[in-house]
Amino acid sequence: MSNKTKLPVGQEAIEEFGWMYAHRFLLLRRATQFFFLAIFLLGPWFGIWWFKGNLSGSMTFNFLPLNDPFITVQSFAALHWPETTALIGAVIVGVIYALIGGRVYCSWVCPINPVTDGAHWIHEKLGMQKGWQPKHNTRYWILAMVVAVSAATGTIAWEFVNPISMLHRGLIFGMGFAWAFVVAVFLFDIFVSRRGWCGHLCPVGTFYGLLGTKSVVRISAVKRSECDDCMDCFAVCPEMHVISPALRGKDEDTALILSPDCTNCGRCIDVCAMDVFKFTHRFDDTPAPGRVQRTRTQPATGASKAA
Amino acid sequence: MSAHIRNTSSMDRRRFLQDSARGLTGCAVAGMGLAYFISDARALPAQALRPPGALSEPDFLAACIRCGLCVRDCPYDTLVLAELGEDGAATGTPYFTARDIPCEMCEDIPCVAACPTGALDKDLTNIDDADMGVAVLIDEETCLNALGLRCDVCYRVCPVIDEAITLERSHNERSGHHAIFMPTVHADKCTGCGKCEKSCVLPNEAAIKVLPRRIARADAADHYKLGWEDRNPLVDDLIDLPDRLPGPGTDNLVAPGGYLPATEGIPEASMDGGFNPGLKLPGTGGSN
DSSP states (O other), X not given: OOTTTTSOTTHHHHHHHOTTGXXXXXXXXXXXXXXXXHHHHHHHHHOOTTEEEETTEEEETTTEEEEOHHHHHHHHHTTOXXXXXXXXXXXXXXXXHHHHOTTHIIIIIOTXXXXXXXXXXXXXXXXXXXXXXXXXXXXXXXXXXXXXXXXXXXXXXXXXXXXXXXXXXHHHHOOBTTHHHHHHHHHIIIIIBTTHIIIIIOHHHHHHHHHTTTOSEEEEOTTXXXXXXXXXXXXXXXXXXXXXXXXXXXXXXXXXXXXXXXXXXXXXXXXXXXXXXXXXXXXXXXXXOOOOOOOSSOOOTTTOTTO | OHHHHHHHHHHHHHHXXXXXXXXHHHHHHHHXXXXXXXXXXXXXXXXXXXXXXXXXXHHHHHXXXXXXXXXXXXXXXXXXXXXXXXXXXXXTOEEBOTTTSOOOOOTTOHHHHHOSSSSBOTTOOSGGGOOSOEEEEOOTTTOTTTTTOOOOHHHHHOTTBTTTEXXXXXXXXXXXXXXXXXXXXXXXXXXXXXXXXXXXXXXXXXXXXEEOHHHHOOOOOTTSOOTTSTTOOSSOSSOOOOOOOSSTTSSOSSSGGGOOOXXXXXXXXXXXXXXXXXXXXXXXXXXX
């Protein structure tokens, strides 16, 4: 680690590029998250019915059906074969996320993401311990459990408790006490488990992650030789284990972040003062030499702009 | 060295088994919790009516994705999505409360057309075939018509007037010389739209309410024959009972139909058609 590890996350990038540029993907994500909520509020608030429904299923311009493929899978498990409209909608959504990265849903669309990001911010401010960190395969167990319960009860099981649809549908159609589920996730992430819900448990994210296993859009640590070990990308990444293989890879290892857990949120690009990361595609084979071996206390000379 | 390798692999196996057991038990506990919550949450209260064409409740919860498109396309704002903890139906599923806004029974059934999954069955093409529930005159003590007045509102507003609700006339025993026009629901015609419940003039609760068919209707008693119905004879040509008619050639001319008033006593055995037992008890003065 370098002597800059103790600086606030993203501090050098802010000094280097300015606050806006060092938060550009965060701001973009907040904008798209707001967008995918606001378009459904145009109808009830302003009487503009271009977009109807919610994230579970929607109809755009009375023409384009979009449906949650995870809900469709649960419906199959519950032995209901949906009508063609829903199947088309699910295939469209499935193909899109399979191409752009399954967990793009998590970081760019899901309304729970700002909630857990907020929880993480508070978690850091309070200087909390990371708390319970479930094993990496826990999320797959939970995904299997949800499909099994769907089959056993003959219902779309996760929709009885899913905080994502509770929040999104609640804001559009009326909430009731569904906010309690959202608050529970918020408090869970602060006090029980750092990045616990989105990063370890949520079966929706797990499903979309599997969907995007071979996604085309990927982030690459293409200039990893420039890395000055400030650790900001690890600090800001909601799935920090995805970075190491790419960033710390040797010359012959790919610089692409290929883990399906990566949400393509772009925060690593935001906070990196050395401009190591960039969005690219999975077939990008730009040569990315690994870093020169160096000691812990001595950053590579000339590699750090802030030096 | 082989011992060391075997030791490592056994440790790996041990860890794998431990992790698997941990995952399985954790998910079994969480899954049971979820399943219990679902079984609790899917109980549909009697006052929450599903939209027209809705599948039976278990099938509905396998199909409805809670997107609210039926709600959006309902022109009368009848349908709403259930809110957690406030409405009884499973959270986010569409329903309506007849006393608030009943179903107006649109001819083109836009809610069914909007449903992307088939939770509302596209096979429903004639809204008169809808089966959202059955109206029941649930309080015959306060219903104005039942008291002998002529309110008739539920009957008048019924979209299937004179078929789903008729007024059955009977004598008013209280006044002695008036009639009671009792609103009577015919469940095979009633769609459960709830317009009768909505328009019932009584304050607060209505005297006529739409209930789910599962609550409103008893199963027909198959072991009873309703002999007055066409094609439903009491006895299906199995045995030919003798006709007992008065007149010559029958076995009882004295007492037509076999009935004899007690005051007249038993007719003499010598009389035509009189009672002549084949076995006589000793000491009863038989002619043998």
